[in-house]
Amino acid sequence: MKARTVLPAVAMTTVSMVLTLAVVVMWLGTAMPWLVALVVGIGIDGGWLATLAYERRLASQGDHSRVVTAVGWGFGLLATAVLVAHALTAEESAGAWLAVAWLPLAAKALWLVHGLWERTALTPIALDAIRGIQQEARDEAAVARARLRAEAATEETRLTAVTEAGARVARVQATTADTLAKAWSTLESARAGQDTGRALTSVTTRVTPDVTPRWELPVWGPSEPLPNRSLEAVPALTDEALDVVVDEIRTSETPALSYREMATRFRAAGHSASEVRLRAAWKRVA
Structure with a gap:
């Protein structure tokens, strides 16, 4: 995992240093001896490489220096400025040289990303523990969802049974009420009937004499x-x-x-x- 962030930064830094050295030699070689231009190019790349090495050493110790970081970015900006100036003064392929002028700053940005990764990287044991915690949380959530679904289904079944039982009771009560109403009507007709009343009076007179029922x-x-x-x-x-x-x-x-x-x-x-x-x-x- 570490190589995924450090290798792009190393490759971008190498390309930037080579481009900076070549541009300085070609650009300044016409105005001064090429050995002097070579020394200037090596000086820019050497200062950049030295500050980068020192910054990486501090990062490996868990330390950080704003001065070193500022100097490193200064060398990156200087290299970028050289490439931009060469592209603007070049008579041929000015666009191509201008397109690669951002490589020094891109290399510094990649080293910044690599440093952030190192400060936030975790050991395999910690990663395994985190994965275990996440899996446990997912398991508990799945069990809770299954329990809620089961309880909901049980409650739905219970409510359905209660509703059906209530409907049966209501039907029985309606039937009983209808039967009682019919019996009540029959009793009322028997009590109110003239012939029925005389028959009942003749029967009860022998049981309770001298009492009109x-x-x-x-x-x-x-x-x-x-x-x-x-x-x-x-x-x-x-x-x-x-x-x-x-x-x-x-x-x-x-x-x-x-x-x-x-x-x-x-x-x-x-x-x-x-x-x-x-x-x-x-x-x-x-």
């Missing part, structure tokens, strides 16, 4: 639960005592209460009596 339909509607009382704790009332209690409850309000209201208050007061005895007592006192 009053037929009332049972209560169909919401009911309130009676208090939970132990039947053994409530003594059975005699017929006389039962008649007294029924009469007191019946005449507790004006006008007198109906049988249904009396029976409800009778049992709410904690008294105990069968429906047959209670209705017989009502007929006696009424």
